[in-house]
Amino acid sequence: MAGKRTITIIGGGVIGLTAAYALVREGHDVTLIERREDVGQEASFANGGQLSYRYVSPLADAGIARDALGWLFRPNSPISLRLKADPSQWRWLLAFLLACNRQTNRRNAGVLLDLALSGQAELQTYREEGLRDFLWRRPGKLVLYRNATTFHKAAKSVSDPQRQHAISPSECAEIEPAFAGLRDKIAGGIFSPEDEVADCFLFCEALRDALASAPNFRLIHGNATLTAGLRNRCNVLLDGKPFETDLVVLAAGIASRKLARPLGVDLPLYGLKGYSLTTGPRPGLVPLVSVTDYDNRVVYAGLGDRLRVAAMVDIGAQDTRLNPKRLGELRALVNETLPGALSEGDDTPWAGLRPATPTGVPIIDRTRYDNLLLNVGQGALGFTLSVGSALRLKEIVAGCDSRAIS
Ligand SMILES: Cc1cc2nc3c(=O)[nH]c(=O)nc-3n(C[C@H](O)[C@H](O)[C@H](O)COP(=O)(O)OP(=O)(O)OC[C@H]3O[C@@H](n4cnc5c(N)ncnc54)[C@H](O)[C@@H]3O)c2cc1C
Incomplete structure (x- = not known):
């Protein structure tokens, strides 16, 4: 194949x-370096499971700063803010606030929607080719609004009424009977019938297994670092030793910021901590449709016969420790919304850091190093945007001048 390259990808999460899957299909020789013993062990491990292709509007929007102030003083708030003496936090927050206007939000939502929908079509192709066993379903996504003003605003901004419908509380209850108890508490819902759910970790495993049979792929477990080299190139070190490659793709989630720093590349990434709970098997009892309780910012997905709930944005907690207070608050929100869904001692808690840019738009791009590409910053939507991001990266690789990288 003309333009075939040796490409090293740093990071074995979903991104x-x-x-790797997209580049291997293209015929490139791909090495994936992952520091953990298995793939998908960090942010991609137990996320909300939502492939919410039609629901990708960035968090940074007009009015969000005011709403967030309200949340901060609310019991069981979905958002918590711990300000720190950390310049990267302040820079991120400032850039976030600057992006909180309608025009920027619309423009960025358009970019994200294109990425998401291209990924949805491509995932369909992958599934038809035989990629399976990740609990994929297309049940549609129902976003429930408790607040009438927010609901009417959301209903007005539906851009494709063929594929997203604003519906009444009783229609919401018909679509997802598990949430029928909320009928009198909600103003309405937006239903996107083509949205999907799947288990992100199982998806990572399915990709790993499919890649394992490709002769032009290898997975190496080790710690990668980057240093600046000669002639606008960067060098990859694997466990401290030089590792030869034409191109490097940095896709190491929130760790990418630290990895890029020795190169003088300052990535505007910040880890937004969130939590999930996964119940034990509940045959016949998990919701069919994937549901977002918008005002509480809690998402619900049936993954096989288990229920996964995910929520919380803790700004300032840059670790993945399980905070009992926040988990207690999440359980309280779920118990109030879906009584009996959780039972004591039978839900597995998890915490992860969403690798977020201030605008919500990921960075899939070249850098000032001729051989270094970035695929980072998918934030709260990394599972949804992963396949589309890979397609974008593949186009960038195709456009790389082979003389510049050899
Ligand atoms: C609570 C929560 C709920 C979420 N829900 C959803 C959802 O419903 N839908 C959705 O679309 N998205 C969701 N997300 C977001 C999504 O999970 C993330 O955007 C996505 O997993 C990020 O993937 P990643 O590959 O960039 O990062 P990661 O999964 O963190 O992968 C990065 C990998 O790089 C490896 N690495 C780091 N440094 C090195 C190094 N030096 N050498 C080698 N390897 C290295 C790490 O070990 C890790 O495996 C959620 C996130 C959270 C926290």
């Missing part, structure tokens, strides 16, 4: 693995 690195989907990138």
